[in-house]
Amino acid sequence: MSRKVLIVLLVLVIAALAVAACGGKQTPAPTEEAAATQPPAATEQTAAQPTEKPAEQPAAQEGEGTLATVKARGKIICGVNQAVPGFGFLQPDGSFAGFDIDFCKALSAAVFGSPDKVEYRPLNAKQRFTALQSGEIDVLIRNTTWTLTRDTELGANFAPTTFYDGQGIMVRKDSGIKTLEDLQGASICVSSGTTTELNLADQMAARGIEYTPVVFETADETTGAYLDGRCDAYTTDKSGLVARQSMFPNPEEHMILDETLSKEPLGPVVRHGDDQWFDIVKWMVFATFQAEESGVTSQNVDEMKNSDVPTIRKLLGVEGDMGQKLGLDNAWAYNIIKQVGNYAEIYDRNLGPDTVFNLPRGMNSSWKDGGLLYSPPFR
Numbered sequence: 001m002s003r004k005v006l007i008v009l010l011v012l013v014i015a016a017l018a019v020a021a022c023g024g025k026q027t028p029a030p031t032e033e034a035a036a037t038q039p040p041a042a043t044e045q046t047a048a049q050p051t052e053k054p055a056e057q058p059a060a061q062e063g064e065g066t067l068a069t070v071k072a073r074g075k076i077i078c079g080v081n082q083a084v085p086g087f088g089f090l091q092p093d094g095s096f097a098g099f100d101i102d103f104c105k106a107l108s109a110a111v112f113g114s115p116d117k118v119e120y121r122p123l124n125a126k127q128r129f130t131a132l133q134s135g136e137i138d139v140l141i142r143n144t145t146w147t148l149t150r151d152t153e154l155g156a157n158f159a160p161t162t163f164y165d166g167q168g169i170m171v172r173k174d175s176g177i178k179t180l181e182d183l184q185g186a187s188i189c190v191s192s193g194t195t196t197e198l199n200l201a202d203q204m205a206a207r208g209i210e211y212t213p214v215v216f217e218t219a220d221e222t223t224g225a226y227l228d229g230r231c232d233a234y235t236t237d238k239s240g241l242v243a244r245q246s247m248f249p250n251p252e253e254h255m256i257l258d259e260t261l262s263k264e265p266l267g268p269v270v271r272h273g274d275d276q277w278f279d280i281v282k283w284m285v286f287a288t289f290q291a292e293e294s295g296v297t298s299q300n301v302d303e304m305k306n307s308d309v310p311t312i313r314k315l316l317g318v319e320g321d322m323g324q325k326l327g328l329d330n331a332w333a334y335n336i337i338k339q340v341g342n343y344a345e346i347y348d349r350n351l352g353p354d355t356v357f358n359l360p361r362g363m364n365s366s367w368k369d370g371g372l373l374y375s376p377p378f379r
């Protein structure tokens with residue numbers, strides 16, 4: 001065999017091997033696969049076949065991924081705040097309480113049928129993404145803003161926003177400061193590792209206001225410095241300002257400026273790379289939205305199981321196997337609502353009119369009431 005022929009043969013063999021290797025591992029994009037196994041669109045429209053049966057789609061796999069890890073461990077490790085009353089707060093008795101904490105409980109109710117299978121891992125702003133990336137926590141529910149950089153470079157996947165917020169500025173009432181422009185030459189206390197720090201720099205630069213940022217790692221240090229008079233102002237999410245103000249010795253001596261510096265959509269976060277766990281966390285949140293929209297509460301959830309409204313029946317696991325599709329028990333959402341409540345119950349318990357915060361729902365209302373909370377269909 002000539003050298004030329006040998007080389008040609010070798011090239012052909014290598015090419016064949018490469019095609020086999022790549023082709024063998026390549027799986028079609030999930031959307032394509034789903035499309036291939038979907039019934040024709042018309043059946044959905046006419047409801048001739050009421051179920052969108054994904055026959056070829058395997059049931060959620062046990063034995064790998066966060067759900068399996070969490071189940072084997074017997075608890076969820078939830079990364080939380082310990083310093084923001086109403087949202088994530090370590091109480092004197094050693095227990096955690098707040099709006100974010102209730103979403104950790106809701107996740108536990110969905111996975112374990114009990115709200116208490118949670119280990120709370122307090123994290124400051126700087127620590128949180130490393131803790132998520134390293135696998136130290138299963139989910140981060142800690143007044144965390146959804147941004148493009150976090151969603152990509154920081155390897156985070158954001159579940160639906162549970163609290164639409166914006167950045168605010170707190171000053172002493174007797175300071176005479178009323179607007180951002182009045183902060184010319186001021187020192188401003190801010191926490192590091194936050195969007196707050198970055199937004200402040202952007203906003204002040206855009207308006208040509210010179211200021212000195214005084215940066216700390218924790219909320220206690222940040223507000224401590226502000227209260228000691230080391231800063232003319234203190235900035236964080238407006239929810240955080242209200243929450244921290246409730247801990248001040250003389251809260252009435254301080255006020256929050258009207259201006260809002262940014263958009264801060266806060267919600268649960270999981271790691272990249274585990275679609276099933278991401279789906280579970282997403283739909284845990286949607287279940288609380290949908291329950292409010294459908295009028296299902298912790299008080300009436302048992303009667304509601306007899307409802308003939310299809311969405312309610314699917315939500316509560318009476319029909320449709322919604323839980324099974326997530327790799328959970330079909331009572332997953334029933335357990336969330338029964339044990340933790342719908343969104344309005346969670347909101348009111350932690351932030352509503354009977355709390356010191358008395359935060360109006362505003363954007364955090366159901367879309368039916370003019371707000372931004374909207375669940376995709378339970379079907």
Ligand SMILES: N[C@@H](CCC(=O)N[C@@H](CS)C(=O)NCC(=O)O)C(=O)O
Binds near residue numbers: 124194195240241
């Ligand atoms: N939502 C913003 C800010 C979140 C944040 O961490 N805020 C500070 C200021 S109140 C905080 O909660 N600190 C509590 C702590 O680290 O002890 C973000 O995601 O970066």
